[in-house]
Amino acid sequence: MSSTHEGPFEALRGQLQEAAATFADGPDALQGILLGIVDDVDRAVREPLEIFPVCHHSPASAVAMARRLREKQPKVVYLELCEDMAPLLTELRNCKLPVALQAFATEVDGFPAEWSPLSVVAPITEASAEYQAIAYALDTPGVELVLVDRSSDHVFQWDARETHADEPADPDAPRAEEEAALHGDAVGVEIGDLRPRFAELEEHLLRHGRVRHWSEWWHQYVELPLGDSDHDTYRQVMLLIGSLFRRLAPGDPHRVRVDEDRERYMWTRMREHLSATGTDPADCLYICGAFHAASRVGEFGVDGTDTFEISPRSATKWQQGLIPSSHAAIEAQFGLAAGSVSIAATVWAKNVRRTRVEPYRLAGQAGAKKTKAKKTAAAAAPVPAVGPSDKLTGFLQQPPVLDRLDETELLGWSVEIVRAARRGGYLASTADAIAVFETSILLAGMRDRARPTPYDFQDAAVTCIEKDTVPGRRDVRRLVEIMMGGDRVGQVGYEALPPLARDVHDRLAPLSLRLQQRGVQRALLDIASEPELERCSDVLWMLRFLMPQGAARPIMGERRLGERPIQESWDLALGTHQRALIELGYEGVSIEQVLEQRLRRTAYGPHATAATVLETVEDATLYLCSRRLADELGTRALEVLSAERSVDGAPEVLRRVRRLLAYYRTSEPVLPPWIESFVKTGYAHYCTLLPTAFTDDDATVRQVAAMLGFLFSMESLALSLGCDRAQLELAVAQSHPQDPSKTALLWAAQVQLGHLSRADLRARCDELLGNPLVIPAYPRYLSGFVHALEPVPGLTDFVVEAVSNAFGRLPDPVLLPWLPTLITTLRSGGAELAPLLIREAGRIFPGRLAALDEWVPPWRSQPEAVHTARRADASRGCTLLAAHPAACDAVASLLGCNGTWETVDPGPSGAALAGRHPDTAVVLEGLLAGA
Structure with a gap:
């Protein structure tokens, strides 16, 4: 209209x-x-309340903002930023930019659980208009800064998570580097989201502007023309661009509704503040994105309608803080071209020098130069009220200004990129510097500009220096980005850190390291000579558990149950992972509290298993030394085990229960009640599941072996607690596996119970090897025997015998394909079983090659000789008992056997027997003569 x-x-x-x-x-x-x-x-x-449209991280917007603030000196500054982030702004002076304001919530109430954790970030750079406004308002007496945008809670109330997940990836997105992930998967809130939402319009602008991406188009056709413009021209042009992009945006109902609701929200908050304080709108300044400045909602303006109702916040508890940011992180989150924010920072510095505009900087800001207070707080002369005039017509009709070539600047760039390329491994020379210089001018001329932009220079450098391969870690495009300013990474100062992060720095102070510095630092802890460093060791192990990999990495030393550290060596990168440390501060006031909360969350989670809960018990004992928490989590492990109906976690349960039992037996006078109940319940539980597991195809042989291992290794303790061994015998009797490996496992269990002798087991294996139909499946029997070493380690010699017989008798077509299976079985599921086999084989086999020809395996010894040896051993045993009757009586008394010694008649001699039976004597004499 x-x-x-x-x-x-x-x-x-x-x-x-x-x-x-x-x-x-x-x-x-x-x-x-x-x-x-x-x-x-x-x-x-x-509009009576002056609207100042901006574009996020735009040097032209920042310069215009600084100039306007010094001219107008507003008393109230309304800023498009989440209203609940206002308390964080004063902490910016303790940080090194760029940083990001963050709202974080780990426990959600009112949102889907799968959204957790919720995170909203708003990055702040020095070359941004919002930083100029914040610095002006905080350092100028009598100025009030009011954040009027929707709260972090409303961001998730209005924006469905799917909206962000379904957005297409930007082809100009930056590299996937460590710095690009500083914001994680947080939802970004920015001032001045000024980019065409109409894909055809953006494509048209890029094609006719002869540029590769949107950041280059904005730099060429908006940043440079508006860099020296007056206030009215800047303001009207930005409003024109915002209105154009808004009217040509596709009609996405959800996005349109969110945009309009944000505008209604902001104007409602501003009218509420004006009404409550009675401030004159002429003394105020409203800073928002150009897209929202050209709004058409009914609530627009100080005289707009008041029909918008702001919904209440959810019950989610939000934590606010500052996290480090970087140029690459901003580019990645908001879909900007790689290096565009760094180039914007360079352009900002050049604009400040050229226009001589004095920017605002927070007093005490890290890296800021000291300025006199009178320059910041001085009141400017009032600006006479002049009605708006048309500056758009002249701006749109003027021909493009062709900046003259700055040969000195371009020569410096060309020489510097060749020097950087040489350091990066490229075979660059002076000729390449000349080629880059001339190609930059050529490309700029082809794109209708007399002065090459940084993007023209970047294309020229890639063309002239980078040939077929990249010899180092960085390509030429990345080298140009570094040369133009690089990826600056911000830092949150100590005073702005949450209590938990400050506590970590204080407790690690004895290490004498600069923990806030980025990069990896080596910490050496000689705890034997400096016992006070043991407390630092405790903190480092908890940080290793809680923080991402690489933040605290042990080089030497380990932490095990029942062991105390002597010497340790660590690689620390807490400065690089400062964001993760800050987010720990949102969960608690100490790392012990956060660790306890996470262990409880894991143990009581919907997907918790007995194995995972036992792991939390071990972690609580290992890192927190908390018997109270360990007993609570152990009771939870007992509940989870009783409710399980599968045996998937049996190997892990067995391994952790054994370790915990060994620890408690050596460090505690009595076992904790929960672990006694766990062993008792586990014995009955696995006895019940054993027959089904033997026949279930989903249950692997390793899992069944772990069940038997639990039953056999915990049997003595379980029986002392009141369990019945008949349960186990009945469960084994009811097991009828069909799989060869499980069948071998069942035979091993029967040997352990005494239901099957070794001779019978050996006979069964010989029968299998003698049956041509079974030979192809014999390796699977051997795999079962290997797993049987877990519950029945006494069969180690027999397994060595069985494997040796297989190598000697199996044909190559069967043996050779089975060997990889044996190796992978031992590597994946039997890493702790291989030493048993190796040690037993070393004991049985000869140690020298010369003795191998005459060596006879022990299982092939003569039966008579073995029988004679056993009779001799028995005879010696009887003689020993007869020689020491008192010891025998004592053993019998302990076993509950009552009896008396009897005199045994030795019987007639051999001559007397021959006389009594002459016929037998004659036959024996004949046999002996024939022999």
């Missing part, structure tokens, strides 16, 4: 109306768009 009253833009309306009538093919759609844009600009310019 067009305005009916006369105004400063009537001449522009007429020109656009004539152009639309000349070039439009259809109805007045084009005319409506063009005239609507002018109406949006006129409406925003006429």
Whole structure:
């Protein structure tokens, strides 16, 4: 719609109306768009409360903002930023930019659980208009800064998570580096989201502007022309761009509703503040993105309607803090081209020097130069009230300004990139520097500009220096980005850290390291000579458990149950992972509290298993030394085990229970009640599941072996606690596996129970090897025997015998394919079983090659000799008992056997027997003579 009253833009309306009538093919759609844009600009310019449109991280916006703040000196600054982040702004002076304001919530209430953790970040750089406004408001007496955008809670109330997950990836997104992940998967809130949402429009602008991506187009056609413009021209052009992009945006109902609700929210908050304080709108300044400045909602303006109702926040508890940010992180999160934020920082510094505008910086800001207070707080002369004038017509009609070539600057770039390329491994020379210089000028001329931009220079450097391969870690494009300013990474100062992070720094102070410095630092802990360092060791092990990999990495030393550290060596990178440390501070006031909360969350989670809960018990004992928490989590492990109906976690349960039992037996006078109950319940539980596991195809042989290992290794303790061994015998009797490996495992269990002798087991294996139909499956039996070493380690010699017989008797077509299976079985599931086999084989086999030819395996010894040896041993045993009757009586008494010694008649001699039976004597004599 067009305005009916006369105004400063009537001449522009007429020109656009004539152009639309000349070039439009259809109805007045084009005319409506063009005239609507002018109406949006006129409406925003006429608003009594001055609207200052900005673009995020735009040097032109930052310079215009600093200039306008010094001219107008507003008493109230309304800023498009989440209103609940206001307490964080004063902490910016303790940080090194860029940093990001963050709202964080780990426990959600009112949102889907799978969204947790919730995170909202708003990055702040020095070359941004919002930082200029914040610095002005905080360091100027009598100025109030009011954040008017929706709260972090409303961000997730209005924006469905799927909206962010379904957005297409930007082809110009930066590298996936460590710095690019500083913001993680947080939802970004920025001031001045100014980019075409109409894909065809962006493609048209890039093609006709002869640029590769949007950041280059904005730099060439907005940043440079507006860098030296006056306030009215800057303001009207930004409003024009915002209105254009808004009217040509696709009609996504969800996104349109969110945009309009944000505008209604902000204007409602501003009117509430004006009404409550009685401030004159002429003394205020509203800073928002150009996209929202050209709003058409009914709540727009100080005289707008008050029909918008702000919904209450959810019950989610939000934590606010500052986290380090970087140029690459900002580019990755907001879809900007790689290096664009670094180039913007360079352009900002050049604009400040060229325009001589004095920017605002927070007093005490890290890296800031000291400025006199009078320059910041001095009141400027009042600006006379002058009605808005049309600056758009002149700006749109003027030809593009062709900056003259700055040969000195371009030569410096060319020499510096060749020097950097040489350091990076490229075979660059002076000729390459000349080629880059000339190619930059050539590319700029092809793109209708007399002065090469950093993007032209970057393309020229890639063309002239980078040939086929990249010899080092960085390509030429990355080297240019570093040369133009690099990826600056911010840092949150000690005073701005949450209590937990400060506590960590204080407790690690004895290490005498600069923990806030980025990069890896080596810490050496000689705890034997300096016992006070043991407390530092405790902190480091907890940080290793809680923080991402690489933040605290042990080089030497380990922590095990029942052991105390002597010497340790660590690689620490807490400065690099400062964001992770800060987010720990949102969960508690100490790392012990956070660790306890996470262990409880794991143990009581919906997917907790007996094995994972036992792991939390071990971690609570290992890192917190908390018997109270360990007993509570152990009771939880007992509950989870009783409810399990599968045996998937049996190997892990067995391993952890054995370790905990060994620890408690050596460090405690009595076992904790929970572990006694766990062993008793586990014995009955696994006895019940054993027959089903033997026949279940989903249960692996390793899992069944772990069940038997639990039953056999815990049997003595379980029986002393009241369990019945008949349960185990009945469970084994009811097991009827079909799989060969499980069958071998069952035979081993029967040997352990005494239901099957070794001779019978050996006979069964010989029978299998003698059956041609079974030979292909014999390796699977051997795999079962290998796993049987877990529950029945006494069969180690027999397994060595069985494997040796297999190597000697199996044909190569069967043996060779089985060997990889044996190796992978031992590596994956039997790493602790291999030493048993190796040690037993070393004991049985000869140690020298020369003795191998005459060596006879022990299992092939003569039966008579073995029988004779056993009879001799028995005879010696009887003689020993007869020689020491008192010891025998004592053993019998302990076993509960009562009896008396009897005199045994030795019987007749051999001669007397021969006389009594002459026929037998004759036959024996004949046999002996024949022999």
